[in-house]
Amino acid sequence: MSITLIVILVLGFFIFLSAFFTVKQQTAVVIExxxxxxxxxxxxxxxxxxxxxxxxxxxxxxIQQLDVIIETKTKDNVFVKMKVSVQFKVIQDRVYDAFYKLEYPHDQITAYVFDVVRAEVPKLILDDVFERKDDIAIAVKRELNEAMATYGYDIINTLVTDIDPDIQVKNAMNRINAADREKTAAEFEAEASRIRIVAKAKAEAESKRLQGQGIADQRREIARGLVESVDVLNKVGINSQEASALIVVTQHYDTLQSIGADTNSNLILLPNSPQAGSDMLNNMVASFTASNQIGESMKKGGKRIKDADVPSEPPTYPAAEPEPEA
Incomplete structure (x- = not known):
């Protein structure tokens, strides 16, 4: 067999093998x-x-994804960088259009994304851009679907995945946010302080009310005890005036005794001389006598004593007992 024939057979074998080819899954091959x-x-x-x-x-x-980064300006003149992710695929029945009508699909999609974002974002202030990023994504998808369907491409989804304002704007926003939170914290602290003050005032008012009620009850019991003591003394022939004087003198000496019993007490009760008790009793008896005389004269006259009927020298009343001094 000649060499020429061998070469022809080998070439024929390779030509025969080149007639067969495989196509992978989710792939289409265009034959010309x-x-x-x-x-x-x-x-x-x-x-x-x-x-x-x-x-x-x-x-x-x-399905393929294309990430497009756009720098644009908001309505309040803040420059932001936005990252828009576009997910798309070739429609299986329109492979011819996708292959022959559009040479650089990524560039075409990028151009439409730029056009839509730079038309929508300048209508919004920065805060609205963050809040309405889904509306921007929907607008981009709508525009891309209308444009790319002609070329056999289907836009699956568009997502605004990142919004990055200028660094100075971000710092200012952080300061505003921090100041707002400090203001809220101060308001809560002031409200808590007010509640504490009101609660304390209510507690003090309740304490004063209970203290006054206790003092009133104490004085009521003291008065009841004095009435009972006077009644007992009246039964043994001592009149009310003498009984009252005797009770006062007795309480005076009881007070002195209680003060002396406390070794740590610095209280001094005046007067505390030996004749102080008898002086106090005499003054009280004289006071009661003068009081009775005035009462009898008022009864006889049948009317109240006017300022002109008062004697030129009014009766002298005993001096009040001095208060204890610390």
Whole structure:
């Protein structure tokens, strides 16, 4: 067998093998014959005519993502960088349009994203951009779907994944946020302080009320005890005036005794001389006598004593007992 024949057989074998090719899953292959579109082949083992048909290109049918970063300005003149993620795929029935009508799909999608974002964001202030980023994404998707459907592309979703204002703007926003939180904290602290003050005032008022009630009850019991003591003394022949004087003198000496019993007491009760008791008793008896005389004269006259009927020298009343001094 000659060498020429061997070469022809080898070339024929390789030509025969080139007639077969495989297409991967979620991929489409465009076949051309003499430079003209022939067919679109899907996944699996495929056959073409060697030296006549050729594979013009392969089209990815899977969902792809394109991240577009746009710098634009808001309505309140704040420059922001936005990252928009576009998820798209080639429509399986329109591989011809996707392959032949659009050479650089990524550039086309990027241009539309820039156009929509720079038309929508300048209508909003910075705070609204953060709050309405979903509206911006919907506007981008709507515009892309209308434009890219002509070229055989389907826009699955668009997402505004990042909004990055200028660093000085972010610092200012952080300061505003911190000041607002400090204001809120101060308001809560003031409210808590007010509640504490009101509660304390109510507690003090209740304490004073109970203290006054206790003092009133104490004085009521003292008065009841004095009445009972006077009644007992009246039964043994001592009149009310003498009984009252005797009770006062007795309480005076009881007070002195209680003061002397306390070794740590610095209280001095005046007067505390030996004749102080008898002086006090005499003054009280004289006071009661003068009081009775005035009362009798008022009864006889049948009317109240006017200022003109008062004697030129009014009766002298005993001096009040001095208060204890610390």
């Amino acid at each position: 014959r003499f430079g003209k579109f022939l067919s679109v082949r899907n996944s699996g083992l495929q056959l073409k005519i060697p030296l006549i048909d050729r594979i013009a290109g392969r089209v990815n049918l899977r």
